[in-house]
Amino acid sequence: MDIKVLKVGIVSCSGEALPEGTVSRVASRKVLDELRPGQTVTICLPLFIAGGKEEREFASKFPTVTVDGCEKMCAAKSTEKLSGKPAKSLMIKEILKKQGISGLKQCRGLGPAEKVASDVVADEIAKAVDEALE
Amino acid sequence: MSSSKKKVVVLPCSGIGKTLGTVGREIAYELIEDLRPRVTTTTCLPLLMIEDPDAKKLVTDNPVITIDGCPFGCARKSVESIGVTVSKGYRAIDFCKTHRDLKPEGIVELNEAGKKLVVLAAQEVAEEVDRLVSEEKS
Ligand code: SF4
């Protein structure tokens, strides 16, 4: 019997020290609030350490899309180690390279480059959500 | 590294689900970029979750201030999970209680009240930064 997936979990690295970390956060929020509301849920990544059993069960309750700013892949690795294997792992630097977008500078707030990057990444996350829902 | 070159590491909590996570993150940026840029620094908190050696060294070798969005205390607990004691742990929710007239709203971007709250809170945390810096020098 096929079990229909109703919601997908988005886990963003939300790294504070790199512009891509902020983009991961903003793009994830755009998917949660505008692009796929009702089909997505999220959790603060460090809750896998600071929370309890319920928080750590997140990736077993929802197919999960992780969104990482850089090649360190903090969200993907932490989710796999502490909660469960992600259905799909996205890496922003890779996405932006493919799209020819560069020049991200700001961690705080969004400049024009960060805004474009956030929109492009949000679209990629939405696609990954749709795949997980299929 | 000599103690005079130490910086205070300000770590907000990486919250994405709650306004208070944004408040903590903005307080950290206010300190690092505007109020105390020469004596503070930060790193991505999730690097501690994957036990990144450089991030671990940074928080082990320097005084650490955590700013958590809510009582879960993720930043503080992440630091403690690698065996480091934080010098001072703040919670954004406590700043809200002190300044009840400033109700923050928004996650991607804070409302005006939230922005004012951030500035006031960062000024308070800056005093703690100064205290830690003078302690390191003495
Ligand atoms: S994946 Fe990169 S940007 Fe994201 S938290 Fe880790 S180090 Fe920071």
Ligand code: SF4
């Ligand atoms: S302290 Fe609260 S707001 Fe911050 S990451 Fe943890 S659960 Fe989220």
